[in-house]
Amino acid sequence: MVWRTYILVPGLLVFGVLLTCPSHAQDIDGHWTPWSSLTTKCSKTCDGGFQKKVRSCSNPTPEGNGAPCVMENGMNTIGVEYQEMLCNTQSCWDGDWSEWGNCTVFCGRGKEFRWAMCNGTNCTNNQAKSEQRDCNTWSKPTCPSPCITMKCPEYGVCHDRSTEEDPKAVCICTMGYTMRSDKKACIRPPPTKPTPRPIPTLPPEQKVVATVISKTASTVLIVCVSICLGIFLFLRIFTPDRVIQMNMEIALLLAHCMLMFPASITETPTLCRIVSILVHFFFTACFMFMFLEALHMYSFVAFVVNKDGMFSRAQNTLVGWGMAAFIILFCTCFEFDNYGGEYHCWLQMNTPLVYGQLIPIVSLVVITFTLIEAAGANEYKPLKGMDKGQLISAKFSQRTNLIIMPFVFAHLLVGMFSEYEQNLPLYGVFSILNSVTGVLVLFLHCTNNQQVRMKMKALYASMCKSSGAR
Structure with missing residues (x-):
């Protein structure tokens, strides 16, 4: 028998007595001894340290081809294995924390802190530490906005x-x-581009019909107004009220002459724009002279003047054309590019220019009707030396304006919408209004003028005498 001695840990002696066999020893597997009851000193006095236990592969020690001991990490060994265990897990800081301090933010979210001093032997280089947590001091009723x-x-x-x-x-x-x-x-936000309006179109056969009836109706108006102008030129009647009516007829005649241009004019943008400006100008002048006619009528019916009206022939002509030119000049300064169109050269309805077209005309219509109503609703004291012939013509002019102006305004609006919408029924209404307007201008302007009536009676009487003499 052989005695063997093993030193397992410095300062710790473990004796084992192993009995070996002679040269004919058997294979013996190794086994662990129990974990030692003695441990190393804990590495910390607080906040959790470690201490070790030990065991050896000597119970028995492997011999010959015997298997070594297997450590907990799965490795083989014939030596020793150490096991670490927690010790002194109590906190070095327990019971020493201060109260939480004030929040770092007034009326809002911030942080609050607390501190503790070290009482243990493991914090020689860190004698104090802090903790933080979120805090919120916001109060909607009491905090400032x-x-x-x-x-x-x-x-x-x-x-x-x-x-x-x-x-x-x-x-x-x-x-x-x-x-x-x-x-x-x-x-400033960039201007938004509106979705372009699709261009309305008529079938070719309907387009031909619309063109024929609208051009024919404009032709009827042009012929009727031309005859009216011819009659007064032939009879040499140029009274102040007649000069106003004559300028209105010329403006209406020229406006419809502009409408006689073919549809192909849209292929020439510059010419199309000029036509659009002139249509706007002549229609505006037409309503301007109807306003001047109402003002002339009012000056007689309300007995403001006793003859010849408030303005001379030249003044009425200058004011009528001049105010219309001023309105058009103002519109062209701001909306010049919106005159003319892609598929027609009438007045445009889908641009800000429509306000420059309609607001002055509607204003003139309203003022004109107001003058007519004011002249007919009150009784005024007659003036001495009143020209009764001009007074009678003024009263006739009052009735004439009440009939002609609505037709001119209606056929202007319907014409604008019919071209803008390319609508065949609207073209039909426009054509009817055109023809009726032309006939009314011819009939009313001729029959309501005292001098025309007198000369027509004289002409009729002379014709009767001539036929009687035969």
Whole structure:
């Protein structure tokens, strides 16, 4: 028998007595001894340290081809294995924390802190430590609005949108401005391009019909107005009221002459724009002279003047054409590019120019009817030396305007819509209104003029005498 001695740990002796066999030893597997009851000193006095136990592969020690011991990590060994165990896990800081301090933010979210001093032997280089946690001191009823300190850019206004949990404020741009992407300035938004309106079209056969009936109706009006002008030129009647009517007839005649241009004119944008401007100008002048005619009538019926009206022939002519030219000049300064169109050269309905077209005309119509109503609704004291012939003509003119003006205004609007919508029924209504307007101008302007009536009676009487003499 052989005695063997093993030193397992410095300072710790473990004796084992192993009985070996002679040279004919058997194969013996190794086995672990129990974990030692003695341990190393704990590495810390608090906050969790480690200590070790030990065991050896000597119970028995492997011999010959015997298997070694298997450690807990799966490795083979014939030596020793150490096991680490937690010790002194109590905190070095327990019971030494201060109260939580004030929140770092007033009326908002921040942090609050507390501190502790070390009482253990393991914090020689760290004698104090701190902890932090989130805090929220916001109170919507008692805290000031965040808009007080928030500065918005020019044209921006602060809006308080605070919740019960957090203060919140946003800057909103006003007066049509929008916030820039960096939130630092209010800027004018770029103009949005409207969706282009699809161009309305008529089938070819309907387009031919619409062109024929509208051009024919304009021709009827042109012929009737030309005959009216010819009659007064032939009879040499140029009284102040007749000069106003004559200018109105010329403006209406020229407006419809512009409408006689073929549809192919749209292929020449410059010419189409000129035609559109002239149509606007002549129709505006037409309503301007109807207003002057109503003013002339009012001066007689209300006994403001006793003869010849408030303005001379030249003044009426200059005011009528001049005011119409001023209105057109104003519109062309701002909306020149909107005159003319892609498929017609009438007045445009889908641009801001429509306001420059309709507002002056509608205003003239309203004022004219107001003058006519004011002249007919009151009784005025006659003036001495009143020209009774001109007074009678003025009263006839009052009735004439009440009939002709609505037809001129109606056929203007229907004509604009029929071209804009390319609508065959509207073309039909436009043609009827054109023809009726032409006939009314011829009939009423001739029959309501005292001098025409007198000369026609004289002409009729002379014709009767001539036929009697035969």
